Amino acid sequence: MVITVALDKGPDDARPFIEAAAPTHPSLIDTDHSLADLYRIINVPTVVWIDEQGRIVRPNDAAFGSDMFKELTGIDPLPHLNALRQWVKENKAPLGDQDVHHFQVLPTAEEQLARAEFTLAWHLHQHGKNEAAERHFVRAGELAPHDFTIRRGSMPIRGIDPMGPAFAEMYSDWVQRGRPYYKPIPIDSSSPSPSGRGSG
């Protein structure tokens, strides 16, 4: 089954997407970014595979269910969908536990401080203290400059266009620094292994 979680400032931001998709699966809203904190999610979309026992069998990865972003990201959704089918239909685990550990990126103290600053800023904003909120949104962004959930995710709250110049600046800096992100998980129908990874 699928569970979607929208990291948005309110239900109304996610509502058009959810209503257009008319999903039968749980479509949840996380205005506090608590999922981002628990799973160290730094951008969207992020997918995590969780088995029947509640264990992570494939950690955070950027994956897309359609061709929608193929041109932008260069990520072809088909291999991921095929691997997903194999897991669901043939019970074929995508990775061994060792590989899951290898591909996990664990949070740093600085990232956790950025999340605390974000939580404080969000609280202040919800109580109408916009000036104070702004100080802490800025601080959170300084502490986690490549966390899109914090930097881009705070733009709509702060009245900044998340497709505008502020985002363009953040994006070009992120590209210049080598696109720091999750560790890309190779999708291979044979047994995947970190040591067997190519450079692509």
Next chain:
Amino acid sequence: MAQVRVTLIDETRESEVPATLDHDRIRLSADALRTALGWELKPQGLCKDERCVPLSGRKDLVTDGGVDLVGVAELLSRPLALDLAERVACIGASAAERSAQLASLQAPEFTLPDLNGTRHSLSDYRGKKVLLVAYASW
């Protein structure tokens, strides 16, 4: 030193407690500390459930005005975001705690509402394979 009320956010749990403002320090009474963060001030240190963190070398944390909030966060290795002017602080989860949870490979439990306000927990779906998808409108 001024007697004030501060809002403390423990990860996501919010409470308002009395505190003493001592220059740029926020000091909490033992009661306020327990109410807001669930930690008890005991002779052996800061304690919660079975766990105690000794104050060794940090005796300065406790004065007549109470326990220094910044010091408590440092002692517990937890991040603290503070707005003194607005008297609000958020104490987050430590990197060590989050890392240990993720490295255990047991998916962290969460409970979140859908558009109708119905709350769903990850554990409601135990026994099924779950594809967890985080997305956003931005």
